[in-house]
Amino acid sequence: MSAGGVTRWSRRFVAASALFLVAWQVAALAGANGHVRVTLAVHGFVLHAVFGKAYSLVPSYFDRSLALERAPAVHFPFTAVGAVGLAAAPFAGVPDALGPVGAVLWAAGVAVFVAALAWTLRDDPTGRETGTSDANADRRPVDRFANAFVPVVLAYLLAGSYATLSLHLRVPGFESLGFARTAHLLAAGTAALLVFAVGFRLFPRFLVASPPRSLVAVVLPAGAVGPAVLSWGLYRGAWFRAGAVLEATAVVGFAAAYAALFVRSERRRVGFYAVLAGVASGVLGVLVGLHFAFSGTGFELVETHFRLNVLGFLGLTIVGATYQFYPPTVGTFPGASDRTALASVALAGVGLLAELAGSLVASQTAILAGRASALVGACLFAGLVLGVFAQR
Template sequence: MSASATTRGSRAFVAVGVCWFVAFNAAVLAGTSRSAATVLGLHGFVFAVIFGKAYALVPSYFDRQLRFPRAPLVHLPLAVVGVVGLFGGRLTPGDPLSGLLSTAVVPADQLLAVGAAAWLAGVCVFVASLGWSLRDNLTGAETGTAGANQHRRRVDRAANAVVPLVALYLVWGSLLPVLDAFDVRPAPLVLDLGPLSSDPVAVTLVPTGPAASHVLAAGAATLMLFGVGFRLLPRFLVGTPRTSLVVVALATGAVAPFFLAVDFYGGTLFTAGATLLAAAIAAYAVVVLELVVTSDRRRVGFPAIAVGAVFGLAVVALGWGMGVHGLDPTLAAAHYRLALGGFLGLTIVGVSFQFYPPAIGEAPGVGDRGATVVIAALAAGFAIEAIGVGLGTIDPWSPVDVLDPGFVRTAGAGLVVVGSLGYAWIVLSLFEQRR
């Protein structure tokens, strides 16, 4: 009965996350502001799937059982209210849905506060339930790795070790919207880095805006991807990753988000954070691509995981370039879309097709061929959208200027919406079939 409750809660989280993925891509196509759309993509899609699968997987990776099987069902409504509140509270006057706020019973600032509080409460349920379940093995030294997988024990221990740090980033990033809603802004700390920087560096532990999003996206989500991915992917692909690359990804990925957030678009610390994150995702991408290329297995989700890793390289290239040469709002738009949709999004799509194989589907269009079309549409759509953004930065006298950047971006975003609808149809049809 307890395992059944956990399974239902996990599946419900994934189902809701899939719906948020469609909403995220539709909102971008409709022209929703980046701050509001990010809530749908990050809090809604990425973390809904992370929460759902973490409840089911993480305790077993630590050779433990979830002590509160109904925790996912308690957490889910809080997460939904959190996403709705944060999204509504961050809509700007020019957003397509901003007109609804004028007729809403709850003002935007109160909606933001309710959403932030609900989201934080849900995160507390998540962290507390997993923390209590793993309380006597927080370092992850006991991995449950045995039998034919014994040679993976060293990698498994390293991957487990970052999970508590994921919890810290998650709590930190979830607390920031609450502090922002109540206008709590402590003064920055001024640090003297000695020989590392000629000028003092002002850091803040309460970042806002994109800096706060990076705590969750680069800190909690990406680091959880490493921690879970380095356990899942070698088993899916029947390969053995190079331990040195795993250690590089985990070690640099653990500290990079902190440097990014506390000195966002600052100086020495931000550059160090951007460089370390680039090294982390590059190491992860090499591991993934090596596993996919050398694997004897062929599964429909593997190309999505590989393309997601390639998009990850593009994400850190854009981020590192802006960190060194200065913020470009146009490139920042491509950066966030490729991060949430291309890197994290396609990786999640590929892994979910491994957990929920389309080949067993009975509904029309559900199968490996349909899943391949979905992956191709998403990958091509995100790439075309990024190209459209890039065209917008080209000198208007360039011969390449024959293409309308706005049309290209819209075409790419539209293709992504089609792909996300197909993805939702496949996953939700499989859930209905298994019910």
């Protein structure tokens, strides 16, 4: 398979991610089981976007080409079908074997992904080679530092996927983690840490600016350690507080770094506004998490905390990067415009704020209105992405 083949499969992962996003918003609005919502959000939406772009970006960031070019084609059906199976398992009337089968398929796809990247990076796992051009030589220290955290991302992915298996197959080792801890391993450990590591390379180039190096030095270590401490210490007193502080430090630091890039840049594109909204949502999300950890109260906001972080921070960051990689304006179909893209971002962002407000004042109407707004935003995003892919 050529590099063009890898690119095509990368798009398929991104397309699947967009469809999972819509399915998640439908499930949230319908009040589906929490396991269904989290699976569609994390295993479906977030991680399929991660897989797709990691196949195309990570090797180049280590000055490599993907060593196993057929890996995306082998991987895709395993995790896509596996995520559907995991999401459908809690519904009444489905076969009992669906959850375990979904977990096995998911783990098989992850094994292909990790093997492909590990083999690609086998002679330079810490990323001393960065592929950074001489014109960007001043960026090499940050690029090299960010690369060193990619193996940590893969370790979290393996741990979270093994934990997913343990939830369905009772395999030894991770039974005590539970569903919430597993979600933290995958969302915070895999996805958020990759956003930090790749983001410190990608967004400075998009915005033609440089992030404060002091923040880079803080965000990446905190983002690497925080999810492990948080997953282990969830609801366990001092460990819970320590993990929450570490993760909040990483998210707030990344938000500050991106805000600095945005202010320093003269470029203004719809994707950049989406990421700005995403990091702002992430700050709100970790503030809610800190409230849980230090007050021991407010757990009725757990769903809001989850959506601020996964739909807001991770989701809008993914949306922003996607609009930058695949500009809506290249499409010739009705609605293929930056205005539609901006509407999708605004609907998701306003929806999250409405949900937060509704949760704080116990207004189910506001919560449902917020989720409906997010659903419309997700549909616009998916329509733009799928439309652009269909015409390219």
